[in-house]
Amino acid sequence: MRLLTVIAIVQLVLLGLLFARIVDLERRIPDSTATPVAVDNLQPFDMPSVAAGTGSGTVDEDRLRQIVREELEWQFARAGSLPSAAQPVPQELPMDPQMALEYEQRREAVSQRLDYFSQVGRINEAEMVQLQTEIARLRPEDRDEMLKRLFRHLNTGAIDGRL
Amino acid sequence: MKQKIMVATAIALLSTAAYAGQKTPFPVDVDLVNLTASGDMLTAANARNDNEFIGCGSRSISDGAGGVFRFGFCQAEDADGERAFCNTSDAGLLDEIRTVSDFSFVTFSYNEDGECTRIGFSTQSFYITRVRR
Numbered sequence: 374m375r376l377l378t379v380i381a382i383v384q385l386v387l388l389g390l391l392f393a394r395i396v397d398l399e400r401r402i403p404d405s406t407a408t409p410v411a412v413d414n415l416q417p418f419d420m421p422s423v424a425a426g427t428g429s430g431t432v433d434e435d436r437l438r439q440i441v442r443e444e445l446e447w448q449f450a451r452a453g454s455l456p457s458a459a460q461p462v463p464q465e466l467p468m469d470p471q472m473a474l475e476y477e478q479r480r481e482a483v484s485q486r487l488d489y490f491s492q493v494g495r496i497n498e499a500e501m502v503q504l505q506t507e508i509a510r511l512r513p514e515d516r517d518e519m520l521k522r523l524f525r526h527l528n529t530g531a532i533d534g535r536l
Numbered sequence: 537m538k539q540k541i542m543v544a545t546a547i548a549l550l551s552t553a554a555y556a557g558q559k560t561p562f563p564v565d566v567d568l569v570n571l572t573a574s575g576d577m578l579t580a581a582n583a584r585n586d587n588e589f590i591g592c593g594s595r596s597i598s599d600g601a602g603g604v605f606r607f608g609f610c611q612a613e614d615a616d617g618e619r620a621f622c623n624t625s626d627a628g629l630l631d632e633i634r635t636v637s638d639f640s641f642v643t644f645s646y647n648e649d650g651e652c653t654r655i656g657f658s659t660q661s662f663y664i665t666r667v668r669r
Binding site for chain 2: 505506508509512516517520521523524525527528530535536
């Protein structure tokens with residue numbers, strides 16, 4: 374009987390400790406999510422200080438954007454193509470040689486079609502639609518150039534056609 | 537006989553009233569010196585020649601990479617066969633192109649590169665020169 378009483382008391386003490394631990398953990402959880410972690414001296418993610426850094430914290434959206442921006446700048450710098458203030462940021466990331474070649478062929482094909490229509494002297498409706506579709510697949514600066522050529526030809530009468 | 541003449545006169549007067557109102561048809565005119573074109577669409581459509589037309593439009597074309605290439609254009613040809621074409625990607629001019637209506641007077645200017653520099657529309661009763669029944 375006495376042994377049972379001791380066991381019951383020990384169980385009660387253990388239950389009390391367990392309850393206290395749960396309360397303590399519950400108190401800690403909201404604290405960790407509500408407090409943004411200061412991220413200073415940003416460095417690329419593959420550097421040890423960041424890799425070992427602030428895994429348990431949260432970062433607000435603006436800060437996250439800044440981190441991504443700085444990471445991209447660092448990648449540009451490492452590739453030796455960091456855009457400076459005097460050099461405008463390119464619209465698109467550099468293409469690999471194969472893609473660049475394919476793009477140049479596509480651009481050249483549009484250019485040659487424009488030459489062809491100006492030599493023939495006319496463009497029908499279906500050809501105009503096809504030409505515009507091909508122009509749409511070019512980079513903005515190349516679109517501008519091709520549209521200028523097309524409209525110059527239309528205005529000078531070198532190409533007889535309508536949009 | 538006299539009665540028939542009076543009825544015919546009355547009908548003639550009534551039909552005249554149906555066509556009343558100020559009329560200012562504006563045939564298409566392309567000015568190749570100042571690089572402008574103007575004209576109302578109804579007069580162009582009813583012109584007694586095969587050349588005359590004027591209008592503006594827009595195109596939205598997939599760029600094949602998840603985007604859309606948009607541009608607007610205006611074009612015109614007058615009775616003498618003089619032609620004007622221009623295009624634009626300017627958001628303000630594209631907005632203006634959306635305001636065109638069936639019986640609009642259309643006017644536009646462009647530069648040597650064929651870029652639209654001015655686009656305007658005016659939709660007024662005096663451009664509607666023929667009532668279709």
